[in-house]
Amino acid sequence: MYNQFKSVSISYRTAPLEIREQIALNEEEAKALMLRLKEFFEVSDVLVVSTCNRTEIYYTSSKNLNADLIMLLLVHKGLTDTEYYTPYFENYTGGDDAVRHLFEVATGLHSQVVGDMQIPNQIKQAYQWAADMNMAGPFLHRLMHTIFFANKRVAQETCFRDGAASISYAAVELVETLTLNPKILVVGLGEIGTDVCKNLTQKESVDITLINRTRAKAERLAQNRGYRVADFEDMEAELRRADVIISSLKLDQPFFTRTMVKSLGGLTYKYFIDLSVPRSVEPEVEQVAGMMLYNIDTIRARANAALARRLDAVPAVRTIIEESIAEFNDWSKEMIVSPTINKLKNALEQIRQEEMARFTKSLSEEEAIKMDRITSSMMQKIIKLPVLQLKAACKRGEAETLIDVLNDLFNLEKKTEVGS
DSSP states (O other), rough: OGGGEEEEEETTSSSSSHHHHHHOOOHHHHHHHHHHHHHSSEEEEEEEEEEEEEEEEEOSSSEEEEEEHHHHHHHHTOOHHHHHHHGGGGGEESSSHHHHHHHHHHHHHTSSSOOOHHHHHHHHHHHHHHHHOOOOOOOHHHHHHHHHHHHHHHHHHHSSHHHHHHHHHHHHHHHHHHSSOOOEEEEEEEEEHHHHHHTTSSSOOEEEEEEEEHHHHHHHHHHHTTTTEEEEGGGGHHHOOSSEEEEOOOOOSBBBBBHHTTTTTTSEEEEEEEESSSBBGGGGGGGSSSSSEOOOOHHHHHHHHHHHHHHHHHHHHHHHHHEEEEEEHHHHHHHHHHHHHHHHHHHHHHHHHHHOOOOOOGGOOOHHHHHHHHHHHHHHHHHHHHHHHHHHHHHTTTTTHHHHHHHHHHHHHHHHHHHH
C-alpha cells in the first residue's frame, strides 16, 4: 500500500493565480470529482485537497494514473486545452514521495506563508469528505492520524506556529491587542484587503463592515461570512461607527486625512491600520486626539519577526516529519504480514479447539473453563515469538521469506481454504 500511494499537485509554486483559480474546487465539485474517480478507476484512499494556493489529488493504486487524473480534473472543470494546463502539475509517483509531500503540505512547510495555520484544518476537511464518502481505507486513516499527531508535536515542540507571518494576518493579530470586540471597517478589497477579510473570518463575534469602490466585490466577500457592506459614499458615517479602520486603498495621495478625521468630532479612540503603498492614511491623523495610526512598516516588522522564528524552526519540523514517516512506514510494512499473522492465529486456534473437543467431554464445566483458559494462554505464548519475528523481518525487508516459511511449516494456505 505504501509504495502504491501517489498524488498530482498544482500549486502556487508551479502555476500563477489565473491558472490555479480555474482549477480550484469547491466542496461540491471536490466530492463530485471523487465519485467520478471511484467510477472510472480502481483506486482507494482518495483525498482531494483544494485551497486558494493548491489543488491536489492523493490516491492508492497499483497503476500510475496521474496523467488520467489530471485529464479527468481538467475535463471536470470544463478545461479542454489539456496540453496547455498539464505542465503546471507536479507528479508524486513513489509512495515515499507522495507521503512526504502530504506531510509537508499539512504542516505548512509548502504554504505561501510558512507555517500557515489554516492548512491543517483544510486537510482535515478534505479527510472528512473522504471518510464520509467511504473512500478512506485503513491506510489513509492511519496516515492522516499520524499527520495530525505530527502537527500537534510541531505546535507543542517548536516555534513554527508562533506569531503572524503574513502582513494581512499580522494586521488581524494586531487588532486583537488593541481593543475587545471592536467594530472593524475594512476599506479597499485588493489582494491584501481580501486576505484580511479571510483571516477575520476565523474571529468569532466580531462586527465587520466592508467598503470597496466596487460594491459587488464587497458583497461577494461578505456572503456567508456575516459581514456588513456599506457604500463608499457612506464613508463618514462608517468612520464614526468604527473602532478599527483597516485600509488598503490604492491611491497616489492619502485618502484619510487629518482634516477628515478631525471633522468627525467626539471623544473616542480609533485605530487606523494602513496597509497601503503609497500610504492611504495621512501621518498627521495621529495628531488628532484619540487617533492611533499603524502603518505597513509596523505590521511588516511584526510579520518578519514571526517569519524569522518560523524559519528557524523548520529543521525541527522536518525532524518531526521524518520521525513520523518512519513510524508510519513501519506500520505500513506490518500490514503486509497482518494476513499471515491472522492465518497463523486461526490455524493454532483450530488445533486448540479440536483438541479441546476431544478432552472436555469427560470434564466438568468448571474444569473445561479452566482448561480453555490454560490452553488459550499457552497459544498466545507460542504465537508471540513468530509474530515478533515477522514484525522485525518487516523492518529488515525480509518479511516475504519468513511468510513463505510459516506458510509451508503450518500449511496455512490449505488450512485457509478448508476454513473458508
